[in-house]
Amino acid sequence: MSFKSNNKVVQWVEDRLPVISVMHHAIYDYPMPKNLNYLWNFGSLAGFALVTMIATGIFLAMQYTPHVDMAFNSVERIMRDVNSGWLIRYIHMNMASFFFIAVYIHMFRGLYYGSYKAPRELLWQLGVVIFLLMMATAFMGYVLPWGQMSFWGATVITNLFSAFPIVGESIVSWLWGGFSVDNPTLNRFFALHYLLPFIIVAVVALHLVALHTVGSNNPLGIDSKGPQDSLVMQPYYTIKDLFGIGVFLLAFSVFLFWAPNYMGHPDNYIPANPLSTPAHIVPEWYFLPFYAILRAIPDKLGGVLAMFGAIAVLFVLPWLDRSSIRSCKFRPVARIFFWIFVINGLALGYLGGQPAEGIFVIASRIATAYYFFHFLVMLPVILPMIERPRELPSSIHEAVTKS
Amino acid sequence: MKKILSGLFAAALGCLTVPAFAAGDAVKLPSYDWSFEGVFGTYDKASMQRGLQVYKDVCAGCHSLDLVAMRNLLDLGYSADEVKAFAADYTVEDGPNGEGEMFERAGKPSDYFPNPFPNEQAAAASNSGKAPPDLSLMAKARVGGPTYIRALLTGYEDTPEGLDIEDGMYNKYFPGHQIAMASPLYEEAVEYSDGTPATIDQMAADVSHFLMWAAEPKLEARKSTGIKVMIFLIIFTLVMYAAKRKVFAKVH
Amino acid sequence: MADGANPESSAQESGETRREFLYLTAGAMTVVGAAGALWPMIDSMNPSADVLALSSTEVDLTPIEAGQSVTITWRGKPVFIRRRSVAEIETAESTPLEDLPDPQTDGDRVEKPEWLILVGVCTHLGCVPLGQKTGEKRGDYGGWFCPCHGSHYDTSGRIRKGPAPTNLEVPPYVFLTDNSIKIG
Secondary structure, three states: OOOOOOOHHHHHHHHHOOHHHHHHHHHHHOEEEOOOOHHHHHHHHHHHHHHHHHHHHHHHHOOOOOOOOOHHHHHHHHHHOOOOHHHHHHHHHHHHHHHHHHHHHHHHHHHHHOOOOOOOHHHHHHHHHHHHHHHHHHHHHHHOOOEHHHHHHHHHHHHHHHHOOOOHHHHHHHHHOOOOOOHHHHHHHHHHHHHHHHHHHHHHHHHHHHHHHHOOOOOOOOOOOOHHHEEEHHHHHHHHHHHHHHHHHHHHHHHHHHOOOOOOOHHHHOEOOOOOOOOOOOOOHHHHHHHHHHHHOOOHHHHHHHHHHHHHHHHHHHHHOOOOOOOHHHOHHHHHHHHHHHHHHHHHHHHHOOOOOOHHHHHHHHHHHHHHHHHHHHHHHHHHHHOOOOOOOOOHHHHHHHO | OHHHHHHHHHHHHHHHOHHHHHOOOOOOOOOOOOOOOOOOOOOOHHHHHHHHHHHHHOHHHOOOOOOOEHHHHHHHOOOHHHHHHHHHOOEEEEOOOOOOOOEEEEOOOOOEOOOOOOOHHHHHHOOOOOOOOOOOOHHHHOOOHHHHHHHHHOOEOOOOOOOOOOOOOEEOOOOOOEOOOOOOOOOOOOOOOOOOOOOHHHHHHHHHHHHHHHHOOOHHHHHHHHHHHHHHHHHHHHHHHHHHHHHHOOOO | OOOOOOHHHHOOOOOHHHHHHHHHHHHHHHHHHHHHHHHHHHHOOOOOHHHHHOOOEEEEOOOOOOOOEEEEEEOOEEEEEEEOOHHHHHHHHHOOHHHOOOOOOHHHOOOOOOEEEEEOOOOOOOOOOEOOOOOOOOOOOEEEEEOOOOEEEEOOOOEEEOOOOOOOOOOOEEEEEOOEEEEO
16 A cells, blocks of 8 residues: 655655555545445445434533433423524434434345355454444433433333343342432443444444455455456445435435424333333334344243344354355345345334234244244255355456346 | 335335334324424414413413423514513512522513422322323323324213213323313313403314424424425435436446 | 546546536535534534523612622622722722723723622633622722732722733623612
8 A cells, every 4th residue: 555645744644644545545446346236325324324423412412411300301401492402302313213224224235135244254243243332322322311211211121131140130230320220320321322332433443444354245246356347435436325315314304304203202201200100111113123022032031032142143144144155136045035034024123012912922922933043044054955046147347237 | 126225115114113003002083283284384373372371371270381481482472571571470489599598589581480389299199199290291292292182181071881980080082081180171261362262172272282382392493494404405415316327327 | 546447537528517517516515514414513502592591680789788799690600799888989980090901980880889790700810809708808909809810909890900901891781770780
């Protein structure tokens, strides 16, 4: 990477700290497959959402008070008295959901096109770490307004840890800093909610280093064989990402300006009351599939393990899927089961929002079982037996010019 | 690829409708026309002024409105002097003064609506055990919002046969139907200063409109900002699309 | 272009101007959009509506006797209200302007000579001067004395000695009645 600039200042900095050459390389030299479709926009969209969350979050933190007696009213002061406070808070609230939408699509894209396979295993695993950190951050952020759902969500989720034998109770009171969710809990959740996004940024940086080391996957799932297969970031993908951001923001604005509370829950506009639990405790929509898995298992510890297991299985996915073909484009059977998996995931999401009774319980169990069946049996055992992949094109360039 | 994209979009949208399903067990609410609904919706100031009157003369006996300050009433179309005079009608406890005593003074626009009870326990004690909830966010804290409030206020009926609910405490729209608040409205419960006949329906509509404003005072700013942002974003997206087409036109 | 092909640089096209224009528009719109999104966040740090609503304070002067001082809080800062004695008014009014580092007549600093209203923040580096309570140091000129860096103020709140550059600030106020004022 020998970067030379005519500008003396630039060269001076470059000789001591190679930031400019790294940026230059990423923008003008780093080859990206030229056949990326719009599903490859969701990585940059997730990054955009992360930046938006951090920016709005910093300004909200300047007005928020993490104390049980004042938290709820301080949020309402933001909504009523702070200049543009309502806008910043609604952006933060709704972008949280859109962040998850972008990340879920990003993940499903990875699943469909086999982006987790060699040599991208670590890239994928770093992504799962980001997803985990996002869930922790989102959960703690939801507690901060100190409404009824905040309080009872915090109570229920922290109580999950009491399922572990022997140490469970000690872990829970350690998490709470007391004997119930109270002021110490709110304080530490605020501290961690402010910290974790920056850790996410750090892991995103690693995610990008890994990406630039192994290169982007592409819809064909075959390796790039040279300049005829690739494009550089500027101007091709900068423009395409900006177009994606435009569309993303249009959809976002519909919610932000005309239905800002659609994805929230009315109960969170009632101040937290430790003496009365709302009729239905429902987590935010992005947790619902995991919530369904938790409730599907009729055993407390079992449910908690299944829920964590549902994410843990993503860590080992690169070794569960043994097919050497990445893209489902050339895997006629895997493609069908991908869509069944998507539908199953949606079903879990739906079931997580339903009361745990009757048919919903049975359905949750079936869907949970299928979730694990897909990863633990379908991908490693059944698919290799029944699937005959289609022939791969010899190069990206050839496939693109033919179609 | 188009199929996958639309499939995933449908998937995402499918997820979004889940919370709506989750909240499906309430009684079906009637539908009303609200001026604040829709893309360009704005508040009806006359209705809010009447609603304020209903709140002040009827609701305020039991329900607080903690988050609303007198100065906020400027939003209802009152002048600064009218707000000052309105606030001065209230007596507010202030202090301590130099001698360490609390003292009473006339209300100022910067004061908030006073709470009818000194604390929650007192509120519960004088209302057979259950404190009347604060109304500041009521229009956002219930499924259906202002529509629910309006339906509830007009939803009192005789207890149907076979239900063990005291007469006057049956409400069609209250979850479980047994409500702890007897019908607060009766014909001519207030005398509207603009001469509008004070029917129960009218008062219910007005006070719900007022409470919607109390819960979401920035609704008008939100929608008008939204229009401007949308116009910008549509142009932005079209320009980016054109540039993207142009850039990729020569890629084969 | 080390690895990636750039077909655009390989050919001169007629759509050059249109492309340039699109790039420029795209760049400009991105900048405008980012700035437009940033402004509400910056503006959120300005005083909010509830803070602005408390930007004026009414004070009842009845309990203050001649020669006495009280301190009240206005916009988070101390405001000194002194009902000056005849002697203090006398000294303040008779001070020749050439003795003052920041020349101002006493008449310019009060509405009614009896009542001196000042923002109690030293114009040097923002400390609160002494001299409000009986027994506190009042400095060489019988007004106020800032303990931080030794600025002396006279009975009109004017700087006389020490590092402070200007006189103590007089806040905007009006007499609502003979015995009450509104500051702010």
